[in-house]
Amino acid sequence: MQRISQKIVVMGLGYIGLPTASMLATKGHQVLGVDVNQKAVDTINSGRIHIIEPDLDILVRSAVNSGNLKASTEPEEGDTFIIAVPTPFMEVDGNPKAPDLSYVKAATRAIVPYLRPGNLVILESTSPVGTTELIHRIIVQTRPELDGQIHAAHCPERVLPGHILRELVDNDRIIGGLNKAASAKASELYKSFCNGAILLTDSKTAELSKLVENSFRDVNIAFANELSVICDHLDINVWETISLANRHPRVNILQPGPGVGGHCIAVDPWFIVSSAPDQARLIRTARQVNDAKPHWVIDKVKAKAARFKEPVIGCLGITFKANIDDMRESPALDIVRELQRDQVGKLLVCDPNVSIDKVDFPLTPLKQLLKEADILLLLVDHAEFKDIALDTLRDKVVIDTRGVLR
Known part of the structure; x- marks a missing residue:
């Protein structure tokens, strides 16, 4: 079955946003990449890259030359909006350290004026549990007429720097919608470039699953680091x-x-x-x-x-x-x-x-x-x-x- 090309707006053109935007563009979608960094925008529009990742320069050049990928500092109307901005933590006294969702909130507010009924908003940024619901809340609080008319889902990135392009295509993807309709719409989009399995769940489970993946590795590395200190002592x-x-x-x-x-x-x-x-x-x-x-x-x-x-x-x-x-x-x-x-x-x-x-x-x-x-x-x-x-x-x-x- 031939898939329908979409107009996709990708918010954030860093290590996740730029490869994702470029991949979607090479699959026939019309993609607008948005970033606050004017230098990065100009670099991408010239068919070059501002970050180092194997073969990304080839993909970006192909996407730009095809006319399917453009970069800007301002979003436009589209069918799907993907948020791929940083989610660092804030340094606070004591623990736990608090998640900094300012970039996610800013990106959400930036796209709100351009949303139309039936649009899909996807959060790719790794985020605390409940962030997809927060995005939806910001949208409907600003534009109440979109309540029940906008689909929102979380699809966490699962790629390894240095191998992003291969893993972007081959890795399984978790998709957690706020409802089944949102999950289904997001699933269709990712099927246009993913060879891995598409795994559907709810948004909170998707958010926690990504955090669990990285926490598992952190605990294992902590064990190895503690062993290194013990071995040095002995x-x-x-x-x-x-x-x-x-x-x-x-x-x-x-x-x-x-x-x-x-x-x-x-x-x-x-x-x-x-x-x-x-x-x-x-x-x-x-x-x-x-x-x-x-x-x-x-x-x-x-x-x-x-x-x-x-x-x-x-x-x-x-x-x-x-x-x-x-x-x-x-x-x-x-x-x-x-x-x-x-x-x-x-x-x-x-x-x-x-x-x-x-x-x-x-x-x-x-x-x-x-x-x-x-x-x-x-x-x-x-x-x-x-x-x-x-x-x-x-x-x-x-x-x-x-x-x-x-």
Whole structure:
């Protein structure tokens, strides 16, 4: 059955919104991407991209050249509106940390004047339970005549940076409508580009399911990070320990690191904690374990630096994971900034995936860093760092938070 092309407005052209908008455009839909960043809008309209993601440049160029994708700072009327804006948390005294829904609310208010009866509004942003209902409430409070005339659903993104385009198509998608009609309308849209299964539920269950996915990983990583601290105390290799334990057929421990970053795993568990603070004890503790890990790394660096009169510390990586340019909630970046603030020594920072205009401190080529550093602090397991010759490390103090330089 041939599917009908829609006019789709995508609010937010970041790591989720831009790939989604481009994918929909290449499937024949007329797509308007909306972002508050004029530079990003101009870049996209020229067929280029403002973020780094494998093959996204090809997809965007194809979508723009076809005439199906345009970018703007203002929305227009359409058939479907997709909200894909950030949902960070607000720093507050004590716990839980509170979700910041200001971007979601602003995007909703921006589209309200353009909504028509029968429109579908989809929230893709990872959000606390009840946010889809909140969006619908904002719409009908502003325009009461649309009550019962607008469909709203939550379809959380489930993609991995570095593999977004493949997973956008192949991963199963959860769709939770405020009613069955909304779920059905959203399902038809996602079937136009998704090969994975379309799983229908209600909006609250869809919202919690996404939070649970990332909280599961956060708890597992917290276990690995706590193991790394225990192993360091006992002078045992944590990576060998985990590798041996994982040979058990029902054990799958993730890898430790300098903390947890990114727009999902470091943030989403707090949304559950904020919704059920007395019940989410394990989830809260896992967050605290992972949030404490960067400080543990910093203490290790300071202890090693104290051995030198004028230590030169080479920091390898500032993104939140390997082989991408995304620094959102990056523990590596937090560690570098705190070492700078505390003036622990002369800092040299290298990250082959980050352009100099993205940071407010100089970046050093890897070859120069390896030559000058007394202490090597490996924070991100970029491919380039895995190729470092071990004989270049012979006279250096190495603090490897990723188990790469073994």
